[in-house]
Amino acid sequence: MSSRVLLHVGTPKTGTSYLQDVLFRNRRALASAGILYPADRFDAHFLAALDLMRLPWGGLESQAVGAWDTLATKVRKHDGTAIVSHEILATASRAQAGRALASLGHGSGTEVHLVVSVRDLTRQIPAEWQENVKHRAALSYRKFLEQVRDPQRDSRIATWFWGVQELPELLERWGHDLPPERIHLVTVPPPGGPQHLLWKRFSLAFGLDGLDLDLEAERHNPSLGVPETTLLRRLNRAANHELEPADYRPLVRELLAHQTLSRRRDSPRLSLPPEMHPWVQEVTSSWIAEIERRGYDVIGDLHDLVGAPPAFDYVDPDHPDEAQVAAAAVDALKAVLLESARLKRREGELQHELLETQKALERSYLRPTYRWRERTVRRLQGGRLGGTALKAYRRLRGRSSPAA
Amino acid sequence: MTGPDTPGIRRAWGWLAHLRDGGTVPWQDWSGGGPAGGLTLPGAQQLELLRRLNEAGPVSPSLAVRVLEASAPGRGRPDLELVGAVDRRPFGPPPVDPADLPDDELLRVAGAILAEDVVAAGLPEPARPRTPRPWRARYRLVGDPVLAAPRRADLIRRGLPPGRRGSVVYVLGTDVAQMTVDAWVARSLSYGAPPWPEFLAGARRRGTLPPAADPLRVCEEWAHEVGRARVAVVLDLDALPRLLRVRRPPAAAPDLSADAVDLARRVGQVLGLLAVPPQRRALLHEVLVPRLAAHPGAPLVLPQRHLRWARREGRRVRDGLLGAGYAVHGNPDGLLPVARHGVPEPSDAGVLALAMRLLLEKKAP
CATH class of the missing domain: 1.20.5 (Single alpha-helices involved in coiled-coils or other helix-helix interfaces)
Structure with missing residues (x-):
């Protein structure tokens, strides 16, 4: 049985993809230090989280059947420290969190630590809208903000947003009966801070200091600018009803968003509308006070959650510069053309292979003994x-x- | 729901104990108290579902525990606290009066428990099909999946499997309005479908019938494979025994109410995380559908406002089939929508009532 489990349950957009990529690629180095990162594929913990929470995810859930139990079994069998990490775990219910903790050995002798990485709401709110757009949403930024601010929180958008972002409530659900010293908050430094500071904080939280790890990330979840997000939203509106989820993922999210539009770094960045800052500050202050009162272990500075002041050059993504959107569209179109050409070439190759196979088959049929x-x-x-x-x-x- | 020992919290624990004992008093009318019975209180959704189950019939202790410990799967509102039990805090969703919860929220919990029941029941032993009859007709049954799939399965059981060289492809169909309904039913009972209004809105936006509801499209696809001469449309299902050279007509699918199909769709969503796709489909068809069929109700029909579109599509399909020269068994006008008795969409209240009946009919272990 694992003597220690570090369970990282969120939040999204806090460098989690980078962390998971480093952990996945360095499994051997970690294992030699007695640390288990139980994953035979990059998204193993994502699938386990879907299974735990019974969360459909555009058909991917069919690959998740039994994934949590498999993961938990590996953790329990390991003699040493184990790390489990996925940000969508943030939305688990109390019962699901309780089941997860018990399955990892909590209450049976294992020392389970909860790790939550957190970032200021001034960056998280626009980032969540962008994530929604990258997952087929077509709603405007204004509507998104209205739903987030609605006190009833009964819309799909608000339910998810607060489920993964509302720290005191999230920590209460996951904190269960863990003592506060076993609950660790890793704060994301403000923009413009020293490079690798976030990694240093993760490294401290997960006990990775002193290990020789390859920190060159292959995967991360890059952000998009204002015109690029607007373009994607318009594409969603136009193509959503005809494009199947299985096609959307590689073509829109991967090819267009991650591989093409995220490389346009000169466009204005998404930010919080200045008029929302006072409300966000009020919410954040109440969170900081509550977290301080509970006495969790904070790695970083809780006041990182306050966020930057309103931007002077705020750009409303609902009223973008159309020339910038058009320029992003040209880049997107170019990427689609190149991909089409590549697929066409591949189709030709496959047709040739098929023809050769058919000929070979016919030759074998022609043999008199067949x-x-x-x-x-x-x-x-x-x-x-x-x-x-x-x-x-x-x-x-x-x-x-x-x-x- | 945790917190200090307050009168509100004691009232909530008291209500929980009352519900566990089979009580039916709504939260707003409850005034008793009780000691804490655990680390946290279940959510308002679980408590209200148990209260409604108690109203509907005796609830076994094991079912009561399962309801209280269940989590609503998928995306939706989190477990909610009871208004009056705790004060509104500066964070977390607002507490609710459970009586105000929409049926859809209770259905999420009920659907999850039913899905567990379906998995626990397991698939029945597959019946050994009879040895294939060498003299059987060479055929394939395709088209409307609600018409074709059960008949095909029955013929296989009877030793009359489809296929073999020179088979005639029979495309089964009925009026396009019913076939649109059938396309949704078939998806709900296999790899999953959006809610009926969403499914229908998608078809209308695309302007075409769902692929499974378009016999012309099916015929063209098969004609490409085997030639037009070997593709025939069957609108008169009574002609099937003659075409397949069997005495007894192949068995049809059991009738399901609109609410039953919607419940199967919801349970199927959860099953998607409990079983791999082929097993999920088999569990729905072989374990859940027989239970649903035992609760008759109004079937689903195409809403009135879509009939003009359906008529236009029916005419397109009819003219296309006749123009292309496909053999049609039955009256080609049978593709045009006809008046049918039923409801234009499932109701959450009806689906919840059905889910509760199914939960209650399960015997305690």
């Missing part, structure tokens, strides 16, 4: 004795497939 062999096999399959003889023959020949 029909005789086919008839014999069919006859043998029809009877019990023949079937047994055929099985024995195949076993002797070393072929496992029962098909002729």
Whole structure:
């Protein structure tokens, strides 16, 4: 049984993709230090989280059946420290959190620590809108903000947003009966801070200091600018009803958003409308007071949650500079053209391979003994004795497939 | 729901104990108190579902525990606190009067428990199909999945599997309005579908019938494979025994009410995380559907406001089939929508009532 489990449950947009990428790629180095990151694929913990929370995710959930129990079993079998990390765990219910903690060994002798990475709401609110857009949402920034501010919080947007972002409530759900010293908050430094400061804080929280890890990230969740997000939202509105989720993911989210539009770094960045700052400050102050009162371990500075003051050059994504959107659209179109050309080439290659296979198949059909062999096999399959003889023959020949 | 030992919290624990004992008093009318019975109180959704179950019939202790410990799956409101039990805090969702919760919220919890029941029941032993009859007709049954799939399965059981060289492809169909409904039913009972109004709105936006509800499209696809001469449309299902050279007509799908299909759709969503896709489909068809079929109710029909569109589509399909020269068994005008008895959409209240009946009919272990 693991002696110590570090369970990282969020929040989204706090460098979690980078952290998980480092952990995944350095599994061997971690293992040599007695630390288990139990994943045979990059998104193993994401699938486990879907399974735990029974959360449908555009068809991906079919790959998640039983994933949490598999993960928890690996953790329990490991003798040492284990790390589990995924940000969507932030939205788990109390019962699901309780089940997760128990399955990882809490209450049975394992020292479970909860890690929550947190970032100021002035960055999280626009980032969540952008994430929604990257997951097919077509609602305007104004409507998104209205729903987030609605005190009833009964919309799909508000439910998810507060479920993953409202720190005191999230920590209460996940904190369960863990003592406060086992609950660690990693704050994301303000923009413009020293590079690698966030990693240093993660490293401290997960006990990775002193390990020789490759920190070059292959995966991260890059952000988009104002015109790029607007373009994506318009594409969603136009194509959502015709584009299947399985096609949306590689074509829109990966090809367009991550590989193309996120590389446009000169466009204005998304930010919080200046008039929302006072409300956000009020909410944040109440959170900071509550977290201080509870006495959690804070790695970083709780006042990082206050965020930057309103931007002087705020750009409303609902009324963007159309020339910038058009420029982003040209880049997107170019990427789609290049991808189409690549797929066309690949299609040609596959057609050629298919043709060659068909020819080979025809050649084998033309052999005079083929029909005789086919008839014999069919006859043998029809009877019990023949079937047994055929099985024995195949076993002797070393072929496992029962098909002729 | 945690917190200090206040009169509100004691009242909530008292209500929980009352519900566990089979009580039905609504939260707003409850005034008794009780000691804390655990670390946290269940959410308002779980408590109200248990109260409604108590109203509907005797609830076994094991079911009561399962309801109280259940989590609503998927995206939606979190477990909510009871108004009057705790003060409104500066964070967290506002407390609610459970009586005000929409049926949809209670259904999320009920659907999750039903999905667990379906998985626990497991698939029945597959019936061994009879040895294929060598003299059987060479056929394939495709088209409207609600018409074709159960008949095909029945024929396989009877030793009359489809396929073999030279098979005639029979595209089963009925009026396009019903086939649109059937397309949604089939998806709800397999890999999942959006709610009926959303599904329908999608079809209307695209302006075309769902692929499974368009016999012309199905015919064209098969004609591409086997040639037009070997593709025939069957609108008169009574003609099937003659076409397939069997005495007994192949078995049809059981009738399901609109609410039953919607409940299956919701349970299927949760099953998507409990079973791999082929098993999910089998569990829905072989475990849940027989239970749902035992609770008859009004079937789903295409809402009146879509009939003009359906008529236009029906005419397009009819003219296309006749123009292309496909053999049609039955009256081609049978593709045009006809008046049918039913409801234009499932109701959350009806679906919840059905879910509760199914939960209650399960015997305590």
